[in-house]
Amino acid sequence: MSELNPTFMDELKKAISSTRFSIDDFTYDGDEAGELLRIVFKYDNEYSFVLSEEGVIEEEPNLFGTGTISKTVTRLFSYESPGRYKKSSKINVNGFEYVSDRIVNWCENLHRELTLSGSDNEEEDVKRAIKEQFEFNIQNPESKFTKEEVEVLYSKLDSLYDKFKDLSERYQISESQLASLHDEIEKLKDSASMYKKGLWSNITRNKITDLIFTLLKSKEGRELIFDSIKRIGS
Template identity: 25%
Template sequence: MKLKNSVINRIKTELESGDFCKEDFEILESEQKDSIIKIIFKPKKEYYFEIFETTIKRKRVDRSPLANLSGLNHEYEEEENATLTIESPGNYKVVESNQVSNLDAAINRIESWTTNIREEITQTSLNKKMEIEEDLSWFQERVDKDIENPEDNFTEEEAHRIHDKLETLRKRIEELETKIGCDESIKIAAEETIQKTKDDLKIYPKGIWYKTAGNKLLNLMKSIVKTQEGRQVLAETVKNLLK
């Protein structure tokens, strides 16, 4: 079934109702049986929206006066026209189907589908951040295992050595910020975080300092890290604090 241009234009309007523009999508006249139209999200082609008009069988119960008099609930099947959408991503599943009342109702679901795309992309980014956090769980374990005399304060020599490492880290972060183009607020946060960890050397025992400083630095780096190279810098610089 070929849709009118006015209907295609309405679909394009729905595609622009969220965070995307119509150019982000490809609208196809599907060759699949009963399929009216298929929309593909160009940046990630496994995300699609398809509308079908088909017939489905439903079970009915004969509730006529004669059936009621006989006391029998006679069941029978009846075919009816149905409009369906197949959406990926769906509200809860990777692929979902929805039966709607008509073509207008199907088109109205497009905005919800584009919202699901945005949420899925956002969640994927969040999952990557969570992976970074999981990858860095070793730090606290290393502190418990490798730091000798965690209740003692740092000697002047130890504090000086860590101070130098923090200064090296500050310079590495500056290089990374310049390379990836961080905004000013992140640069200020980086300076404040490293200065605070330096100041804490004079106050906290070793075990507490390593854990609190480690958390500060890891949180800072996670706000900067966007690439695999950044992750490597993160791992190398934090590990160096434990040497």
């Protein structure tokens, strides 16, 4: 069991209760050597918060001569999975009074990870479905577009932008987002005369799929623009 005082444990559990989670969503222990506390998410033990005291060697100036003196000091660390930027992070905690703050931060990271892990697979499935409907009918993919073919692509990309613009008010696409979209479409138009057909079609399909997800959050909005997409690929 944890070596921490019951009153301090109550404080840490109150910190958890202040987040999106309940204290009943976790187990609390400290089984392994050197661990003061181990908090594990009940529904996925990949996610945990471990508090430990460790001896570390530090160097300090030698007051009686040149160089430094090595000494071993005890420091407090938290091992947080997930971390803010990495799957697991080791944090030097300045004191026990800061542990509650670390736990709150960890819970925020956990919430973000759970939110994304659930939506990533769904989003990839939808993106895959969009790309399957958006296939270019490309002859000789290793060749480049002719001037006439480029002009046709320009017209189709302009039509796609107009479709987004028509949907802007209904689906709350802002002026700045439309301006950004216009810039992206202009870049796709520019690259049509420089890239090989097959390369351009792959890049464009991926880019337009990303634009759909960025600007049109609802399923209905995405479906409304499919016809314009198909016309570009035909």
